[in-house]
Amino acid sequence: MTDAKAMEGQDFRQEVRAWLKANFPPSLTGISGLVFQSDVHAAAANSDFQLWRQRVQEKGWGVPTWPTRFGGADLGEAQVRVLADEMTAIGAFNPIRSFGTMMLGPTLLEFGNEAQKLEHLPPIAGHELRWCQGFSEPGAGSDLASLQTRAVDMGDHWLVNGQKIWTSGADQADWCFALVRTDTSRKQGGISFLLIDMKSPGVEARPIILISGSTHFCEVFFNDVKVPKDNLVGEVNQGWTIAKRLLQHERNSLSEVKAEITSLAPLAHRHVGTDALGRIDCPDLRARMVRNAMRHEAYMATVRRFGEEAKNGGSDSAVSTLKNLWSEIIQQRSELLVEILGGNGLGWAGSAYAADELEATRAWLHSKAFSIYGGSYEVQNNITAKRTLGLPG
Numbered sequence: 001m002t003d004a005k006a007m008e009g010q011d012f013r014q015e016v017r018a019w020l021k022a023n024f025p026p027s028l029t030g031i032s033g034l035v036f037q038s039d040v041h042a043a044a045a046n047s048d049f050q051l052w053r054q055r056v057q058e059k060g061w062g063v064p065t066w067p068t069r070f071g072g073a074d075l076g077e078a079q080v081r082v083l084a085d086e087m088t089a090i091g092a093f094n095p096i097r098s099f100g101t102m103m104l105g106p107t108l109l110e111f112g113n114e115a116q117k118l119e120h121l122p123p124i125a126g127h128e129l130r131w132c133q134g135f136s137e138p139g140a141g142s143d144l145a146s147l148q149t150r151a152v153d154m155g156d157h158w159l160v161n162g163q164k165i166w167t168s169g170a171d172q173a174d175w176c177f178a179l180v181r182t183d184t185s186r187k188q189g190g191i192s193f194l195l196i197d198m199k200s201p202g203v204e205a206r207p208i209i210l211i212s213g214s215t216h217f218c219e220v221f222f223n224d225v226k227v228p229k230d231n232l233v234g235e236v237n238q239g240w241t242i243a244k245r246l247l248q249h250e251r252n253s254l255s256e257v258k259a260e261i262t263s264l265a266p267l268a269h270r271h272v273g274t275d276a277l278g279r280i281d282c283p284d285l286r287a288r289m290v291r292n293a294m295r296h297e298a299y300m301a302t303v304r305r306f307g308e309e310a311k312n313g314g315s316d317s318a319v320s321t322l323k324n325l326w327s328e329i330i331q332q333r334s335e336l337l338v339e340i341l342g343g344n345g346l347g348w349a350g351s352a353y354a355a356d357e358l359e360a361t362r363a364w365l366h367s368k369a370f371s372i373y374g375g376s377y378e379v380q381n382n383i384t385a386k387r388t389l390g391l392p393g
């Protein structure tokens with residue numbers, strides 16, 4: 001057992017608390033890490049954020065469960081919960097989180113070979129390189145195994161041709177983990193998992209402009225792209241198994257995000273006002289806020305229970321059930337937040353709105369996507385029905 005893992009709960013909590021006090025820049029308090037994760041320009045321009053990222057990276061706490069030789073801190077699950085709790089308590093966040101840490105890293109730890117781990121994990125842990133996820137295609141979303149992007153074995157390299165869509169951050173990514181078809185005679189059994197350098201000749205990422213004028217995701221075109229043979233993860237045609245695992249990590253990573261949820265009560269006190277007893281001055285709103293907070297607490301307890309059960313070989317379909325519950329909780333919470341802010345919760349730009357109000361509007365819109373990405377709400381219910389409840393397909 002490593003020193004870090006051996007440190008008992010209370011000692012570790014004290015260490016975390018003291019370290020956060022000394023190292024978390026107060027100017028970042030209460031700001032969601034997602035703000036910086038989704039806006040590289042805002043991240044680059046904020047020196048406190050850069051400092052915070054550097055400090056967390058040095059500590060290995062951006063990817064706390066990873067082995068130290070890959071840039072992690074080798075912490076156990078209980079310690080990770082302490083770390084998350086203490087960060088939430090002071091309005092801090094994990095500044096290293098990315099597609100690399102949430103999806104590819106854990107997948108490579110399980111399926112990658114030693115050379116792939118050594119090449120790719122440390123830059124992910126250090127947030128030096130950005131990854132995007134090349135799964136969805138115009139004809140393959142919920143039915144992902146229909147994907148058509150081809151990779152042909154040319155002896156000394158793979159030749160990739162095809163198109164991906166909804167690829168978040170592809171225009172800013174250095175690398176893409178992609179699902180490609182290596183056998184056309186089988187559906188799931190003809191898919192492989194490739195790591196593609198986005199600077200390779202023949203890769204083109206075209207941003208999709210949203211109604212807001214901003215862009216979140218891209219179409220990605222692969223035109224005779226040569227990919228080294230070493231960039232195949234696992235065996236040829238084993239990609240579907242690896243993809244399913246990665247999608248579990250993607251859905252699971254939501255439980256990391258939930259740690260940053262803070263109480264809406266202070267905002268409600270400020271914007272809605274208080275009655276003679278000091279309660280939020282609207283019984284109906286108050287009741288709905290309490291229901292949402294209770295669901296959140298119950299959800300957290302359930303996550304912990306499923307986590308323990310999974311360690312003992314419990315069903316992996318819990319991930320789909322939890323993803324849907326989480327989508328509902330976060331969407332309800334976003335609605336409540338906008339309601340609490342009133343007209344101030346509908347701002348898009350301009351000095352009439354405070355920064356947290358503008359963030360609330362964006363968070364509300366973004367919450368709609370929770371029940372789509374990583375597999376839609378209906379598809380997660382299908383998985384729960386089939387694998388947990390044993391209902392017919």
Ligand SMILES: Cc1cc2nc3c(=O)[nH]c(=O)nc-3n(C[C@H](O)[C@H](O)[C@H](O)COP(=O)(O)OP(=O)(O)OC[C@H]3O[C@@H](n4cnc5c(N)ncnc54)[C@H](O)[C@@H]3O)c2cc1C
Binds near residue numbers: 140167217372377
């Ligand atoms: C913000 C955002 C970011 C994304 N980022 C990425 C990314 O980085 N990389 C990537 O690869 N993809 C990404 N996606 C794509 C996402 O994974 C797909 O949108 C999702 O899997 C659904 O696929 P689709 O859009 O093709 O919808 P479809 O599969 O066409 O589904 C349309 C509707 O039909 C329903 N439906 C489909 N099949 C069934 C069924 N069998 N039973 C019941 N209902 C069904 C769905 O629930 C949905 O409501 C992103 C999506 C969003 C919204």
